[in-house]
Amino acid sequence: MIYSLIRRKTSKREILLSIPTYRVSEDQESSEGQDSGAVSSEEDKITSCFAAKVCFEVKQDYTNHQFLGPEGNVDVELIDKSTNRYSVWFPTAGWYLWSATGLGFLVRDAVTVTIAFGSWSQHLALDLQHHEQWLVGGPLFDVTAEPEEAVAEIHLPHFISLQAGEVDVSWFLVAHFKDEGMVLEHPARVEPFYAVLEKPSFSLMGILLRIASGTCLSIPITSNTLIYYHPHPEDIKFHLYLVPSDALLTKAIDDEEDRFHGVRLQTSPPVEPLNFGSSYIVSNSANLKVMPKELKLSYRSPGEIQHFSKFYAGQMKEPIQLEITEKRHGTLVWDTEVKPVDLQLAAASAPPPFSGAAFVKENHRQLQARMGDLKGVLDDLQDNEVLTENEKELVEQEKTRQSKNEALLSMVEKKGDRALDVLFRSISERDPYLVSYLRQQNL
Numbered sequence: 001m002i003y004s005l006i007r008r009k010t011s012k013r014e015i016l017l018s019i020p021t022y023r024v025s026e027d028q029e030s031s032e033g034q035d036s037g038a039v040s041s042e043e044d045k046i047t048s049c050f051a052a053k054v055c056f057e058v059k060q061d062y063t064n065h066q067f068l069g070p071e072g073n074v075d076v077e078l079i080d081k082s083t084n085r086y087s088v089w090f091p092t093a094g095w096y097l098w099s100a101t102g103l104g105f106l107v108r109d110a111v112t113v114t115i116a117f118g119s120w121s122q123h124l125a126l127d128l129q130h131h132e133q134w135l136v137g138g139p140l141f142d143v144t145a146e147p148e149e150a151v152a153e154i155h156l157p158h159f160i161s162l163q164a165g166e167v168d169v170s171w172f173l174v175a176h177f178k179d180e181g182m183v184l185e186h187p188a189r190v191e192p193f194y195a196v197l198e199k200p201s202f203s204l205m206g207i208l209l210r211i212a213s214g215t216c217l218s219i220p221i222t223s224n225t226l227i228y229y230h231p232h233p234e235d236i237k238f239h240l241y242l243v244p245s246d247a248l249l250t251k252a253i254d255d256e257e258d259r260f261h262g263v264r265l266q267t268s269p270p271v272e273p274l275n276f277g278s279s280y281i282v283s284n285s286a287n288l289k290v291m292p293k294e295l296k297l298s299y300r301s302p303g304e305i306q307h308f309s310k311f312y313a314g315q316m317k318e319p320i321q322l323e324i325t326e327k328r329h330g331t332l333v334w335d336t337e338v339k340p341v342d343l344q345l346a347a348a349s350a351p352p353p354f355s356g357a358a359f360v361k362e363n364h365r366q367l368q369a370r371m372g373d374l375k376g377v378l379d380d381l382q383d384n385e386v387l388t389e390n391e392k393e394l395v396e397q398e399k400t401r402q403s404k405n406e407a408l409l410s411m412v413e414k415k416g417d418r419a420l421d422v423l424f425r426s427i428s429e430r431d432p433y434l435v436s437y438l439r440q441q442n443l
Helices: 043-055 127-132 247-259 340-348 356-362 364-370 375-383 389-396 402-411 418-431 432-441
Strands: 003-009 013-021 064-067 071-073 075-079 085-090 096-100 101-107 111-118 132-144 151-157 171-180 181-185 195-198 206-212 223-230 237-244 262-267 279-284 294-296 310-311 320-327 331-338
Touching: 064 085, 071 085, 085 096, 096 294, 096 418, 101 111, 132 151, 151 206, 171 195, 223 247, 223 331, 237 247, 237 294, 247 262, 262 340, 356 364, 356 402, 356 418, 356 432, 364 402, 364 432, 375 389, 375 402, 375 418, 389 402, 402 418, 418 432
Parallel strands: none
Antiparallel strands: 003 013, 013 181, 064 071, 064 096, 075 085, 085 111, 096 101, 101 151, 111 132, 132 206, 151 195, 171 181, 171 206, 223 237, 223 262, 237 310, 279 294, 279 320, 320 331
């Protein structure tokens, strides 16, 4: 049975109904006007005013049930364990970020928000996905607010990489699942880690990409590698996952591995974006048998069975080098070394106190690849007497964005931890979602 797609545009929204039939009907579109939906300049300023304080206080535990807000942390209450539904009260106007999920809100006044998590596979039929080139771009949230008009913006997280300019932001859509079907809405703007919905309506919603049928494209996404070891006195077992960078998906895998006593090792994600739907080969320096050797980078909703590679390492008395290469061209996309001492440290207790300087050092490669416009950061560093005017000009003279990033990072690292702390605070203020993203990956 084929699904007939009937589209009806209403204001900025497009209702997409899936109706069982034996043929595909013509698209039916009306040409009603577009709403502007702009948020006032005063509200726009709220985000930048509180971003530095909010992101500097991001906790390292991505399962942390707190929003970071303009006056500190706001607790999230689990109100229905069976449906995994949460409630949070924002006491004052401002910008709030749940770093555990990447979900953010800009609110005009005090408001109560309830949040639950959905599964794309339960709402987006496979037949419907194959009719056009649909790509899930992030988690699915069921959001309500009281009063609704108090919410000026919702920031919906996504894992699509905008770095290389290969993705047209017009492909981004916010999918609402309602009684009348799937309602599609263009976001007001798309940022590197989230898309903004202004004057939002509330429903089960998430980010979808719609690409013209027949278009052959490799969509770059930010991804994560997760390694778990299962202790055994004679034969230590490892599980390795390659998944889209989705905090909810990571939590679901953590929970499943924990059921079988798997312990996650701390690793960095791939520096460069990987292509959605591409295949990657897992290998190791010890010639241990990997099953399966090939992993396909795809999205499966939290709660579904996630694919992983498995290998055994005996009593593991020597370090093992792990690599992931792109199958088609053999390009190395990720590598790490696992040492016997890492297995002991992974089982250790509390993490050390957070250090901005340590964060910059540990994420040097990621920051070099991902930092954007440096103008504001350079101004901050000069104002705090970390850089001189001459040093600032040397960075600006570099020809590419990544070479500017590298010049800045190398220059500040030579000046010591105080300078690195100032750099961290500046990046937190200028690009809070990048800091939140990297801290989640390092857990």
